[in-house]
Amino acid sequence: MATTRIMPLHIGKGRTESQAVSDIIDYVSNPQKTDNGRLVTGFACDSRVADAEFLLSKREYISTTGRVRGADDVLAYHVRQSFVPGEITPEEANRLGVEFAKRFTKGSHAFVVCTHIDKSHIHNHIIWNAVN
Template sequence: MAITRIESIKSKLKQSLDYIMNPDKTDGKLLVTGGNCAPEVAYWEFKMTQETCNFVIGDRATKSKNLGYHMIQSFDKKDKITPEEAHSIGIELAEKFIGSNHEYVVTTHIDKGHIHNHIIFNAYSYSTYRKFNCHKNVFKEIRVISDELCKENGLSIVEEPKGKGKHYKEWLENKKGTSWKSYIKDTLDELIDKVNSFDELKTEMINRGFEINIAEDIAVKAPNQQRFCSGKTLGDKYTVESIIKRINDKKIDKKEAY
């Protein structure tokens, strides 16, 4: 079973690309592939396309603040998929969904308990000079392609949820009970690697559509989630104190590296 999601990138595009291409997460960058661009210079190719679009169509290219989009495809441990198989499926997903209209980078992360793909693609199209239209059915389109690829590769899928109007992730939460927590934890882990302060982390979470409450501790609610999850229920690593320590420890490690 593969679970997919898509998020917009409104800032820190370079940091997002650096994060998904981290050699420690991608087997020394062996699990990194570029589509319509070279991964090593993907950020600059994204920027060149953005500037070209702005020049060609002017203000119409700046109405949306999105610089790119970040797709995540997570595989179930029970499927026992190899990193190479997961990466191949991620590439096929990108080719089918994005095609030749946008630059993109596909990576496979193997540093956690579950193998998962990251796909970042340019919001601007180098072929049409227009920005990607992230309409309400985009999530479903990605899931349909992902499910087809899983079937072709002998992997399990989530059957279509019954009931009209119910969000797919909401249905998963009701069925599995833990998917919202995993989603929040994965997002926090990703951002802790990028940001330099707790306030910056809160801003980035809000930009992605999360709601944040700070009382005795942090409480987070994902887009379309009905209830907040407190840091304590997410685990010891996700209290305010622990998050701040992780951010500070990361900064110390970077300084020592130099």
């Protein structure tokens, strides 16, 4: 049985917008945790440069709408999806993470699914762009 937790990603901690997105993407796509990147899947973005693509689309959104970014502005959403040890293969977990993200975002937001295999339980980190 999987457990899922969704958290908004804000700038916070004295970081810039770019640092905040880059830090989380770097952490979740860590090759040591994702079988050298084999368990990283991007949707509507290139997972290797997803941080830059997320920021570009955010800037385009602000430019198009004229919306002013606030201090508590959400940059992306971070989902942790954990599985019971032995319940699932890493490949199946990644596939389920992609399926979950597509359904949840209705396929209208870019996202990255990174399956970590460095703990006793397999778990996904799903980062999706706050804007589409």
